[in-house]
Amino acid sequence: MPARTFMPLAMYHDCVAAESWSRNAMNPTGNSGSQMPAPVHGCSESRHAAGRAVVEVNKLRKSFRSGTSELVVLDQLSLRVLEGEIVAIVGPSGAGKSTLLHVLAALDTPTSGTVYCAGRDLGALADAELAEFRNRQVGFVWQRHHLLADFSAEENVAMPLLLRGISRAEAFGTARDWLNEVGLGARLHHRAGELSGGEQHRVAIARALAGRPSLLLADEPTGDLDAQNAEAIVSLLERLHHAHRLTTVLATHNPHLARRSHRVLKLDRGVLVPSAVAEGELG
Numbered sequence: 001m002p003a004r005t006f007m008p009l010a011m012y013h014d015c016v017a018a019e020s021w022s023r024n025a026m027n028p029t030g031n032s033g034s035q036m037p038a039p040v041h042g043c044s045e046s047r048h049a050a051g052r053a054v055v056e057v058n059k060l061r062k063s064f065r066s067g068t069s070e071l072v073v074l075d076q077l078s079l080r081v082l083e084g085e086i087v088a089i090v091g092p093s094g095a096g097k098s099t100l101l102h103v104l105a106a107l108d109t110p111t112s113g114t115v116y117c118a119g120r121d122l123g124a125l126a127d128a129e130l131a132e133f134r135n136r137q138v139g140f141v142w143q144r145h146h147l148l149a150d151f152s153a154e155e156n157v158a159m160p161l162l163l164r165g166i167s168r169a170e171a172f173g174t175a176r177d178w179l180n181e182v183g184l185g186a187r188l189h190h191r192a193g194e195l196s197g198g199e200q201h202r203v204a205i206a207r208a209l210a211g212r213p214s215l216l217l218a219d220e221p222t223g224d225l226d227a228q229n230a231e232a233i234v235s236l237l238e239r240l241h242h243a244h245r246l247t248t249v250l251a252t253h254n255p256h257l258a259r260r261s262h263r264v265l266k267l268d269r270g271v272l273v274p275s276a277v278a279e280g281e282l283g
Ligand SMILES: Nc1ncnc2c1ncn2[C@@H]1O[C@H](COP(=O)(O)OP(=O)(O)OP(=O)(O)O)[C@@H](O)[C@H]1O
Pocket: 064, 065, 071, 073, 091, 092, 093, 094, 095, 096, 097, 098, 099, 100, 143
C-alpha cells in the first residue's frame, strides 16, 4: 500500500460515476411498493436460466431534452432477465445500449415506465436506498472503465467494498482474490494507469464482481481491445459466469461475445427485439 492518503469518497464518485450518478429527477413514474410485478411477456426466456427474474422492465421510456426538442432513445421497452442468464444487447452506435444499462443500474432515471432489479422497484427507492442498491446489487463494467489511474489495481477493486464499510483487511483480501481470479495476481500493486488495456478491463471486471452483485452489467467489455485480448475477456466472462452463477446483461458490438450469450436482443427504434448474430453483422 503506498504511503499516501486513501482516496476521498467524493473523488471515487466523480471518477466512477461521472456521467449520471445524481438523481435529481427521482421517481418520475410515481410508482410505489417494491414487490416484483407479474411477468412481462414479449421477450423469449432462456432455457439456461433458473426461473427467477432478476430484471423486469415494463414500458420503459427514456428521452433526453435538448433545448426545445426531445430525443426519445427508449420507448415502451420491455425486458425480463432470469437468474443465471447472459443477455447481450446489440444495436448500432447511438441506439441506446448504454442508456438502458445506466437505467438498469439506477445511474439514470426513466422518463416513464417501471424497472425492477434484484427484487427492487427502482422508482420507489429513496436516494440512500439507491446508493445502497448500486453498491450491493449491481456490478458495472463501464464502456470507459473509469479506473482510478493513480491508484493500484488492488485499491481500485477494494474501493467499493470499503464504501460498504467492510474492514480494510477484508476488502483488500477480497480484492487480491478477485485479481488472482481474473489473472492479475502479478499486478496487484501496479497503478491502473500503467496497466495494458486488456489488464485494465480485467481490473474493471474484478471491481464489478468483488462485491458479489446480483446483476453484472457490462458496457462493451471488449471495446477498444485487439482480437486476442477481446477473446481473452470473452472467455474470462464466460468462466466467471459459470463459476459464480452470475446474471449478466452486456452491451456489445462484438459478434463473438454476443453469440456466446444465451440470448441476443437488438435495440431497434427504442425497443428490444430477439436477434440472431452472424459474423460481422453487428453495428
Ligand atoms: N445525457 C444525455 N443527454 C442527451 N442525450 C444523450 C445523453 N445520453 C445519451 N444521449 C443520446 O442518446 C442516444 C443513445 O446513446 P447511448 O450512449 O445509449 O448509445 P449506445 O447504443 O450506447 O451507443 P455506442 O454503441 O456508441 O456506445 C445517443 O443519440 C446519445 O447522443
